[in-house]
């Protein structure tokens with residue numbers, strides 16, 4: 001039988017973003033069908049670059065048959081609406097409220113964070129700053145429907161015979177990566193990036209009564225799941241030729257960082273936000289959400305290895321070293 005995967009070529013199109021991370025790479029995979037992975041943010045500049053990039057491959061927007069989305073961040077999904085009429089839009093089930101811009105979902109998310117950040121020592125003005133930032137990010141996505149929900153499976157990826165879907169939560173709860181079984185090439189969104197370590201961003205639970213996901217622990221498991229991959233086509237920056245080496249470097253760097261956090265606690269009792277301010281004395285003002293995520297993630301690691309414990313007193317969680 002003719003092996004369709006042999007004829008499929010993967011093309012990278014870098015698109016500008018207004019975010020610190022810089023350009024985002026979207027990928028076009030041409031076989032019997034045309035598949036696009038991710039879209040860029042909803043800006044005029046990204047839209048023009050995407051259309052030009054497709055044109056360079058002799059394609060128009062309406063030639064894309066399947067749009068696969070790696071995760072819900074606006075630089076990855078913002079322009080998905082361009083393909084609503086002509087392509088099948090597929091992604092993780094949890095992507096739905098983000099892609100459809102469900103107001104009730106945003107409200108639940110904000111309510112969770114207001115309480116959660118307060119009980120972890122963050123002052124209201126920083127919580128408001130985070131909410132304002134989230135409002136701004138929302139503007140880079142135009143709403144559209146998620147038509148197909150994908151979960152982890154080794155086959156039947158729409159438009160991609162011979163490919164599989166892997167759930168890779170950690171950086172985002174909605175994160176999926178797509179791999180070609182024949183040669184182990186993976187289109188991995190923000191799961192693994194060569195020039196920056198992906199932040200395991202804290203998110204609210206998606207269902208009531210669920211605990212908050214421990215995103216750094218999840219992320220580490222998702223990294224380990226990919227150690228067999230031969231090449232990563234990343235959402236930002238260059239291709240990663242030897243992912244297993246980078247994966248083990250990232251895992252040891254997290255362990256070293258957790259030890260550094262423990263040393264900085266210096267035997268004192270602290271909230272997550274106290275420690276965030278101590279470790280990132282300037283950066284926390286610009287990126288209160290990301291620095292907080294970084295701190296709580298590494299505290300989760302220390303708690304799992306029984307080096308620290310969290311005690312709730314006066315409505316706040318206070319962390320303490322176990323001696």
Ligand SMILES: [Zn+2]
Nearest residue numbers: 071073171190
């Ligand atoms: Zn992202």
